[in-house]
Amino acid sequence: MMVPIPYYIILSAILFTLGAVGFLVRRNAILIFMSVELMLNAANLAFIAFARYFNRLEGQVLVFFVLTVAAAEVAIGLALIVVIFRTKHSIDVDQVSTLSG
Amino acid sequence: MDLPTVLFFLHALIAVGSAVAMLTSRNAVHAALWLVVNFVTIALFFLTLAAPFIAMVQITVYAGAIMVLFLFVIMLLGAERLGGEERFAFQRPLALLLAGALLVEIVYLLLSPSARALAAMPALTQEGTPQAVGQLLFSRYLFPFELTSVLLLVAMIGVLVLTKD
Numbered sequence A: 001m002m003v004p005i006p007y008y009i010i011l012s013a014i015l016f017t018l019g020a021v022g023f024l025v026r027r028n029a030i031l032i033f034m035s036v037e038l039m040l041n042a043a044n045l046a047f048i049a050f051a052r053y054f055n056r057l058e059g060q061v062l063v064f065f066v067l068t069v070a071a072a073e074v075a076i077g078l079a080l081i082v083v084i085f086r087t088k089h090s091i092d093v094d095q096v097s098t099l100s101g
Numbered sequence B: 001m002d003l004p005t006v007l008f009f010l011h012a013l014i015a016v017g018s019a020v021a022m023l024t025s026r027n028a029v030h031a032a033l034w035l036v037v038n039f040v041t042i043a044l045f046f047l048t049l050a051a052p053f054i055a056m057v058q059i060t061v062y063a064g065a066i067m068v069l070f071l072f073v074i075m076l077l078g079a080e081r082l083g084g085e086e087r088f089a090f091q092r093p094l095a096l097l098l099a100g101a102l103l104v105e106i107v108y109l110l111l112s113p114s115a116r117a118l119a120a121m122p123a124l125t126q127e128g129t130p131q132a133v134g135q136l137l138f139s140r141y142l143f144p145f146e147l148t149s150v151l152l153l154v155a156m157i158g159v160l161v162l163t164k165d
Helices: A005-025 A029-054 A058-088 B003-024 B028-048 B052-077 B091-110 B130-138 B142-163
Strands: none
Touching: A005 A029, A005 B003, A005 B028, A005 B091, A029 A058, A029 B003, A029 B028, A029 B052, A058 B052, A058 B130, A058 B142, B003 B028, B028 B052, B052 B130, B130 B142
8 A cells, every 4th residue: 555665765866866967967056056955855755765664763863964954054055156156256166167266 | 556656656757857847947046946846745755754744844944944045045146047058068978877877776776685675665653743753853862953053053153254245
């Protein structure tokens, strides 16, 4: 009656791969960040699926921590993007090839 | 196929479709909204996997707070249009090739004998209600929980320092 766990894991793998493709292909810093969020979410899905399979809540607690880390990471990352945009007037990552402003 | 499996495939189709739409959209705001769709479908998967607390946190924190931050920065910078001139022509096919290899590796791993034993779903004994997850967070995982508050404080101070002129 229940959907078996490998279905969820394969879906998580597909979403993670799509996030990796986005990270490698897109040149816009904001889109790259969104791809990272997609990958984090795919990992969270795998965590929750295994937590359900083993009937343990530790997986859900770990997802809670991943959410917090993602929130901190997005805040710092977007601040960096704003700073880069101020000096380069672009958020294309190919433009950020030199260290001196 | 029974109803849960049909619903699973329907949701999985929406999740993968919204992810692909996010990756291919030419407008950053559209990409952000597709990502919100993806987050909501993932929250629905969490609900079906007996994790109602995490599902609601997912919607409030991810689809709410984080995506508002994304949209705010996109609008602040006026960076909706995504210009896409490629500097290295070999990058895109190489990225797709590597991603295909990654997917094949993961699926191959899942088809190994030890993973095939996962097929049957055991009966649910522990549901991730707010009470159950909260009790675990404030007893065995109290120290990591306190550390995350320090992490958020550091992130907050870091953002203030970075964007201060």
